[in-house]
Structure formats: structure tokens, C-alpha cells
Amino acid sequence: MDASWLKPISEVKYLAVDNAYRYRAILRYFYTQHERMRQYLFPEEVYAFLKQHDEFRDYTEDDLQQDLDQLVKWKNLIARQETTHIRTIEEFKKKRFRYQCSPYTVEIERMIRTLEQLGDSFGGSLEKTRFDRLYTSLVRIETIIKNGFAEKRDEMNQVWEETFDYFKKIIQNSADYIAYLNSENMEEQMMSDAFLVYKEKFTAYLRDFILALQKTSMQIEKLLEDLQEEEVRQFVHHVVDYQMTIPRWEDLSLTREQMVEERMETWRSLKEWFLGRNGHDSELAFLQKQTNEAIRRITRVVQRLGERHHHFRSRKKDYLYLAQWFSKLDSLEDAHKLSSVVFGCFHTKHLVTDNDATEDMYRDIWEEAPSEWTVKPRVRHYQEKKKPEAMMDHEEKKKQTMKEFLQQKQQEEEELKQLIQHDKIVLRDLPTVASHIRKTLLSWIAKAMTREDRVVKTEIGWKVKIVKKDDSFIELHAEDGTMIMPNYEIHFLESREELVSGA
Numbered sequence: 001m002d003a004s005w006l007k008p009i010s011e012v013k014y015l016a017v018d019n020a021y022r023y024r025a026i027l028r029y030f031y032t033q034h035e036r037m038r039q040y041l042f043p044e045e046v047y048a049f050l051k052q053h054d055e056f057r058d059y060t061e062d063d064l065q066q067d068l069d070q071l072v073k074w075k076n077l078i079a080r081q082e083t084t085h086i087r088t089i090e091e092f093k094k095k096r097f098r099y100q101c102s103p104y105t106v107e108i109e110r111m112i113r114t115l116e117q118l119g120d121s122f123g124g125s126l127e128k129t130r131f132d133r134l135y136t137s138l139v140r141i142e143t144i145i146k147n148g149f150a151e152k153r154d155e156m157n158q159v160w161e162e163t164f165d166y167f168k169k170i171i172q173n174s175a176d177y178i179a180y181l182n183s184e185n186m187e188e189q190m191m192s193d194a195f196l197v198y199k200e201k202f203t204a205y206l207r208d209f210i211l212a213l214q215k216t217s218m219q220i221e222k223l224l225e226d227l228q229e230e231e232v233r234q235f236v237h238h239v240v241d242y243q244m245t246i247p248r249w250e251d252l253s254l255t256r257e258q259m260v261e262e263r264m265e266t267w268r269s270l271k272e273w274f275l276g277r278n279g280h281d282s283e284l285a286f287l288q289k290q291t292n293e294a295i296r297r298i299t300r301v302v303q304r305l306g307e308r309h310h311h312f313r314s315r316k317k318d319y320l321y322l323a324q325w326f327s328k329l330d331s332l333e334d335a336h337k338l339s340s341v342v343f344g345c346f347h348t349k350h351l352v353t354d355n356d357a358t359e360d361m362y363r364d365i366w367e368e369a370p371s372e373w374t375v376k377p378r379v380r381h382y383q384e385k386k387k388p389e390a391m392m393d394h395e396e397k398k399k400q401t402m403k404e405f406l407q408q409k410q411q412e413e414e415e416l417k418q419l420i421q422h423d424k425i426v427l428r429d430l431p432t433v434a435s436h437i438r439k440t441l442l443s444w445i446a447k448a449m450t451r452e453d454r455v456v457k458t459e460i461g462w463k464v465k466i467v468k469k470d471d472s473f474i475e476l477h478a479e480d481g482t483m484i485m486p487n488y489e490i491h492f493l494e495s496r497e498e499l500v501s502g503a
Contacts (some may be wrong), residue, residue: 025050025277040098080098080099131170131220135219137162141232145227218452229267238260307442415434416460428474428487433477455465462492474484
């Protein structure tokens, strides 16, 4: 843990003290002028600005000087004595100062401005073009590495900065927008009738983002897998060499190797965000799930709103049409029959039992065996008698179940290996296979169809590629039936000997 994490930050004290409104007004004016490239201000300028507002009607120059001294003490302002145009010794003794806001203050005020514009709701967006820009920057890094680092160091530094600027914006904006979709305010807006007007825009926006994300993310993943860490480290060395030529006093505390390692950690974070770490899903996959869930939630809300509108819809015309039916009948008995069909039986009693011996909907009730229903007494303090039971240890049963499951998976793997001929499975030539083998093969095909390169890693650990030989159709025979499907072949990117040795 860095020691700088533990020290107090005096620069933020002005936000939560008794006279915070005075300090905030002063520093906001300094920040505004700083953005206009005016670095140093005299107290007279600050005082003239404050006196323009009613809140500072009784504010004096002595009050301003005390506030400026306090802000200097908190390191929000930097005081510099004005020594030019001094005409007398008395003027020099008065120590006329100019003031400049510190870098901490600039960043704090910039953050406050952002928070003020944000309001009570989350911002952010799901911009599909940022992934394209990130991919373009990564391609430039790969090109520079392949060309033997022939580019100038300032160009490499610019590419590196642009890459992680895009990456940070993707993380921040996507996290904020997902939080906005899951916020309580958004939930309330979804339940209003006005949301029906925007639901098409929301779903189209999210759907386009998902399509662009799936297209570009696969390219980024492939590029990140191809880039070796040592090559990236050499690139980072050139970036650090350029950054060390920029004179900054505070950077002297870090050695060259520390700066390189710091940027390599940033690179690893980028890879983990797209590729995952230690078998866990990546943040990219999590973003896809959250976006898909938002689309499903919007669809459910729209469906509920539609049902609610249908529920409150006037059925006056329907009842008038039924009334014409009843008026054309000749007898009351016929009217009762029509009523039983339209409205059902009145004052029916329902008997509840636990008998679920059959699921045949055409089986009559008298064909079922009778069941018993225990009637419990309706008293307040009635409780069923319970016998104390011993806690059973099911550890051996769990081990046996796990053992049987592993044996089943091992047997399934062996059956699949028997189908491999010349490092591929030709579905046209397969004999009648077991139903679980058919399900496994179809699951591989379904997963591969979602990827552009048709390559997928199976749950067994094999890397396979689905190849469509032609436009004809074949028959896949299984124990539970015959399936007509396109003429696919499953190619293994590892040889059969490697699969057998890996087992």
C-alpha cells in the first residue's frame, strides 16, 4: 500500500466547513479564470467579483484577506509576492500578493463541475464507435511492433495515450449507462405510459450496441491474444523513454523500471477486461449480459403496460354484441346454455388435492384413485407435532454422485473421440449416435455460429472449427430420432493424438 493513500487531503476542507460558501465562491472564480488562461489574480479582482452578488453585500476586504490566507494554508491557493512596479519601501513591506489556484484545486473544481452537470441521475452512454477507435489504436500498436519500432517515440506515446483514453471512456461511460438503466429513477419512468414512446429508441440503441460490440470485440480479443507481452514491454520502454524527456519534477520519485511496470499493469488490465482472468468471465462478457438483460427488462415492461391497457379497455361493444345473441334466443333454457359457454359456471366450488398421478388432460376425475386431505383445526396456537430427527451425513452420497458424473463425462468424451476421423467429425458419415452425443455436437455448432471465425472452445477443452461444406442438407441419425440439417463438419484444431494424450 502506497503511503500517499493514507495521508489526509487538506485541499478538500473548504467544501465542508462553516464558511464553505465563501471559499467555494472564491475558488470557483479562480478556476474559471484558470480555464481562461489567467493564472494569477490580485485580491482586488476577486473582491470586485464577489461584491457583484447579494450574498456578499456585507463582505469586506479584510474578510477576503482572511479567506485567502486560509486557502493558502489549506494549499488551495499559491501566493506569490508582487515585486514589480514597487515605488516605495512601504509598498514592499505591505507584501502585495498575487494568487494562483493549485493543481489539486483545479481538479477538484473540475470534478465538482462534472457532478453539478450530472445531477441526481447517472450519465454515460453505450457508444459503439469507441470500440472501433480502440481497435484502430491497437492495430497501430501492432503495426509499430511488427515494423521494428521504426516510428518516432512521440508518435508511439500518442498512440499509447489514445488507446487508454478510449479504454477509460468505454469503462466509465458503459458503467454509468448500465447504472442509469438499473437506477430507481429509470424504473419509475419505465412504469409510466410515456415510456411506450421511447421504448423503440431504447431497444434499437441497445441492439445496435450489442451487434457492434460482438463484431468488434472478437477482433480486439484476437489482436490481444496475438500480441506478446514482451513485444508490448518493448513498446512501453519507448513510451517511457519519451515521457522521461518531458521535464516534471514530481516524476523524479519513480524509476524507469517502475514507470514501465506501472504501464504494463495498465496493459494487463486492458487484456483482462476483454479476455478475462483465471477462468473467470471477462468484464466485456458481463457488459453484454447486462445489456441483454436491459433489453429483456424493457420488453417485459412494455408487455405489462400493454396488458394493463388491455385490462382497462372498455368492453362495451363486446357486451352489446353478446346482448344481441341473448335477445335472439327463444327460451330461457337456451339463454342459460349460452351463458354457461360465454361466462362459465356460477358459484362453483373447487376441491384441492395433491394427487398428480397423471398428466393426461383427457382423463376423467372418477378414473383417478381417491386421495386423503387432512383438515387442520382452525385455532390460533395450533402446531403440527414434529419429531426430532438426526442430522444425516450425505458426504458419501455426494462423493458417489460426483464420481458417477465424472465417469459419465469421461464416457461421453471417449464416445466423441471414437467419432473423430482424420482430425474431424463428418456429420454426414456418422452412424446412429446417442441422444446426449447429438446434443453435444449441436451445442458446439450453436456456439460457433455466434462467432465470426466459427471457432469455439468446448467444455472438454478442445478447440474446434465448424465448416459448412456446401448448401446441401444431411440426415443426422440419433437414438431419439433423425434430424435434417446443413452439411457441417467439425474440424479439430488439435490432432487426434494430442487429444488422446491430453486426456
